[in-house]
Amino acid sequence: MSDIKKTPLNEVHRKLGAKMVDFGGWDMPVQYSGIKEEHNAVRNQAGLFDVSHMGEIRIQGKDALAFIQRLISSDVSDAVIGQVRYGVFCYPHGGIVDDLLVYRIDEEEYLLIVNAGNIDKDYAWILENQKGEDVQISNESDDFGQIAIQGPLSESILQKLTDEKLSEIPYYFFVQGRVSGIPCLISRTGYTGEDGFEVYCDAKDTEFLWNEMMQAGNGEVVPCGLGARDTLRFEAKMPLYGHEMTKDINPLETGLARFVSLDKGDFIGREAIAAMKEAGRPRKVVGFEMVGRGVPRAEYPIEKDGEVVGYVTTGTYSPTFEKSLGLALVDTKKVDVDDRIDVVIRDKRVEAVVVKTPFYRRSK
Numbered sequence: 001m002s003d004i005k006k007t008p009l010n011e012v013h014r015k016l017g018a019k020m021v022d023f024g025g026w027d028m029p030v031q032y033s034g035i036k037e038e039h040n041a042v043r044n045q046a047g048l049f050d051v052s053h054m055g056e057i058r059i060q061g062k063d064a065l066a067f068i069q070r071l072i073s074s075d076v077s078d079a080v081i082g083q084v085r086y087g088v089f090c091y092p093h094g095g096i097v098d099d100l101l102v103y104r105i106d107e108e109e110y111l112l113i114v115n116a117g118n119i120d121k122d123y124a125w126i127l128e129n130q131k132g133e134d135v136q137i138s139n140e141s142d143d144f145g146q147i148a149i150q151g152p153l154s155e156s157i158l159q160k161l162t163d164e165k166l167s168e169i170p171y172y173f174f175v176q177g178r179v180s181g182i183p184c185l186i187s188r189t190g191y192t193g194e195d196g197f198e199v200y201c202d203a204k205d206t207e208f209l210w211n212e213m214m215q216a217g218n219g220e221v222v223p224c225g226l227g228a229r230d231t232l233r234f235e236a237k238m239p240l241y242g243h244e245m246t247k248d249i250n251p252l253e254t255g256l257a258r259f260v261s262l263d264k265g266d267f268i269g270r271e272a273i274a275a276m277k278e279a280g281r282p283r284k285v286v287g288f289e290m291v292g293r294g295v296p297r298a299e300y301p302i303e304k305d306g307e308v309v310g311y312v313t314t315g316t317y318s319p320t321f322e323k324s325l326g327l328a329l330v331d332t333k334k335v336d337v338d339d340r341i342d343v344v345i346r347d348k349r350v351e352a353v354v355v356k357t358p359f360y361r362r363s364k
Contacts, residue, residue: 090269145206193236
């Protein structure tokens with residue numbers, strides 16, 4: 001346990017009685033009151049998440065945009081200051097290094113938000129791919145705290161603490177302002193399928209802001225752990241690195257075609273992705289609903305007519321729909337919506353049916 005990393009909110013989680021787990025080398029809360037209760041609170045009211053374990057890498061300089069364009073699958077050239085773009089880093093063979101958010105801070109300054117377990121790998125990959133561009137690259141992950149407030153009441157709760165007009169921030173945009181007097185970056189983004197905000201601050205201010213948001217919530221916001229974060233993102237079919245995305249999965253296979261701009265110019269992995277687009281993707285991520293009894297788990301085989309046609313990438317009991325659901329990477333030519341399939345759970349075939357995704361889409 002000595003080498004495990006802790007966020008600035010570690011003591012807060014322990015005081016609140018959270019169940020703590022080792023999550024990719026971080027000591028993180030998996031749940032407080034219970035995954036189902038926390039999940040439903042986010043769907044119906046608001047939930048507060050510690051996401052300070054995420055990575056922040058700053059790229060600035062006159063070639064910052066050109067450099068990022070060469071690294072990432074999506075096109076950030078038309079992003080305005082105050083806008084956020086989603087995309088993926090790819091290896092030359094088309095597999096995924098990581099997925100990330102790109103914040104355009106200024107004309108020549110961008111902040112990249114990467115997955116906690118990939119910070120060192122991503123930073124090394126960015127440095128290794130610098131080919132003489134005039135840029136400064138800094139890993140500032142230890143300097144930041146990050147709190148996500150998510151759910152239909154998140155705007156009204158956060159508005160009590162800031163003079164920024166939150167209703168005027170569009171989805172995937174951000175402002176730099178103050179929350180309870182603390183300088184913050186306030187971003188209308190999230191990983192739950194609900195409306196909400198991610199608030200970035202100096203690491204030393206994180207605990208104060210967490211307590212301020214809990215107080216402003218006045219019983220309508222609950223602390224949430226990684227368990228609910230996973231069930232929420234899963235219902236909205238938001239991919240998770242290590243599950244729907246790996247070094248062996250092409251972004252087209254996991255359904256990220258709209259975040260791949262093949263016509264923007266060259267970027268790492270472009271050739272392999274273009275070749276797959278031309279030939280057709282051999283695999284795809286589909287959603288399924290269990291018909292028989294059992295909960296599907298990652299890496300369980302998927303069979304159709306007795307033949308293995310893929311494997312489960314994420315599976316769980318869905319608190320919103322009160323049934324067991326899953327995502328699977330399957331052979332494109334052999335599996336389609338409404339098909340009956342079998343999930344092999346501990347050597348036993350359990351029937352399931354392929355359904356349309358996302359499972360959950362919030363009403364506007």
